[in-house]
Amino acid sequence: MAKAERIEIIEKWCKGCEICVEFCPTGAIEMRDFKVAVKDLEKCTACMQCELRCPDFAIVIYKKDKE
Amino acid sequence: MAKKVEFMMGNHAVAEGALYAGCRFFGGYPITPSTEVAERMAERLPQVGGRFIQMEDEIAAMASVIGASIAGAKSLTATSGPGLSLKQENIGYAMLCEIPVVIVDVMRGGPSTGMPTGPSQSDIMCAKWGTHGDHPAIAVTPASVQEQFDETVRAFNLAEKYRCPVFVLTDAIIGQMMEQLVIPEPGELEVIERPKPTCKPEEYLPFDMDKDFVPLAAFGSGYRYHITGLHHNSDGFPTNDPVLHTKNTIKIIERLDKNYDDIVKVEEFMTDDAEILVFAIGVSARSAKHAVVEARNVGIKAGLVRPLTIWPFPERHLDRILNKNKIKGIVVPEMNLGQMTFEVQRVAKGRCAVEGLYSLMLDPILPSEILEKIRRFV
């Protein structure tokens, strides 16, 4: 069960440093054409590692509301 | 009511003038022969609600006064030759970023450590061209203790009016000597307060290139903006655009040209019918006046042109006299090897002879030496 409702990628700000992908513990995101892209939203646990460590303000995780 | 008259040292008079002008911050570093300015400010500033700091070096001292000015305080620093060299980096910053500050340079013999206790007038070009790049410069040149006071007030006014650093270019004799000082009553001399922006903060363009003048908002006053020593756009953010870089550089220089009449102050003494001119500032101008009087006593039509503003160079004044009078020659006594003479020659454009009278001898140039030069033109 995914914990993120949406992963927003701001492509024009992403510089393709791959920090987010390297630190994603579940493989929810990947590199595609030198930019980050969502690979599998279902895998995202909303741990925020990618968002916190993105130097470029290029990833925003929208958590699902707790039910 | 009787005037308040004091017997005061030139350097102290600068400090008193600064306080009269509303100066509320001094950042400095000890250096002969300017230190008495700092000492006086250290004592006097707290009495008027201001703060003094002795920084770790000349560079930091210059940085601190710019910082204080940005935070809204009229600010002063004082130095001499080697300190002026060190301050140049941040003086350039103040010029590009249009920050009003006043820098007193009590000229001593250079270059390098040079002659720390020996008077000189050899920083004239350094005040104009000491920092790199094309830039505006204003320098006032007092020649008495009274003028140390009055011209410092004027320097603050010019700094605020034209948003730029202003030099008080004085020398070790004027700075160190004691003379009568009549302290003006409050309101007697004009004091220009820093204008505040009136627009909405979100519309504020601190470096608006299309306006002649924009008030500098103090940090903390609700106008949040960016200042950078990089060439910048009207909003203060860096730009690499050569067109804007050119436009802005020309704008800040032309601001002074456009206001030449307000900025450039010259005492013309017996120049109406003069055929021979003496062009001098500071301590040399005192001897020069004496020489002119002596020349007149023996029937020589001499006159004195004494700039109280040396930068921008008083070329329009000189030009006017050269066009009006039939000038045979100009004598330029200066305690250096010709820094002003070259400028006078540039303005004279061959219309008359220009003769420098240079000295590095640490004593003032004597009236008799100047008179001797005047006689050669007869």
Next chain:
Amino acid sequence: MSYDYAKYLRKGKLPHIWCAGCTYGIILKSLIRAIDGIGWAKDDIALVSGIGCASRLPGYVDFNTLHTTHGRSIGFATGVKLANPKLNVIALGGDGDMTAIGGNHFIHACRRNIDLTIFVFNNNIYGMTGAQYSPTTPKGAWATTSPYGMAENTFEITSLAIGSGASFVARTTAYHVAHCEKMMKEAFQHKGTSVVEIINACPTGFGRKNKFKTPASMLTWMKDSAVNIERAKNMSPEELVGKYTIGVLHKVDKPEYIETYDTTVGLKK
């Protein structure tokens, strides 16, 4: 979204000028969260920097921002603070800016214990000019001006700050994002000179030529070599070889400069 940075970012300034994988963007985010966390009003903050990559940071945030000359941020910041002590004044710069060209200003601010927060972004290199060695480039490391390996000894920034009299000294890293935010907050709240050394990564200038293949590997290096000061207390010197401590390394109560000045000269009774 866990945190909305937009409130503090100036509009239209992103993407920033920093290289891919440069960790300064991570610190910028920590800085924003820290300031938001302690609730300072934007109008009351003056952010002053020198020259270099780190010093470009103030341009991105909506405070009173001052990008000064190389190494001189503390001099400017000192003037700003003395003219208006109500402002919360932060001076920041890189290792070269703060400890080489600005070294004198750095130690004297610490000595005065003036109420400034000083952030030193230490990435062990002069990045903007193209990877020249700095006072913190490790011995033997490659830089364009140490092509045979760095021969000079390094500064230990936090020791320098403590020895010079700063009353709050901490170290953190770009990897430890929450810790970084916490150190910044504590530094802001401390009265007196607060110094925070922030270990950063310059993948372009330092990493590539010093056996760090990716930006992420530099962050992993930070994770592996940083030891919390509390944990380090129970470790032997042998265990600490090649490591560095993070956390609040030094904190003392001592009179702040401007308050002392004001009392001494009679501005404040």
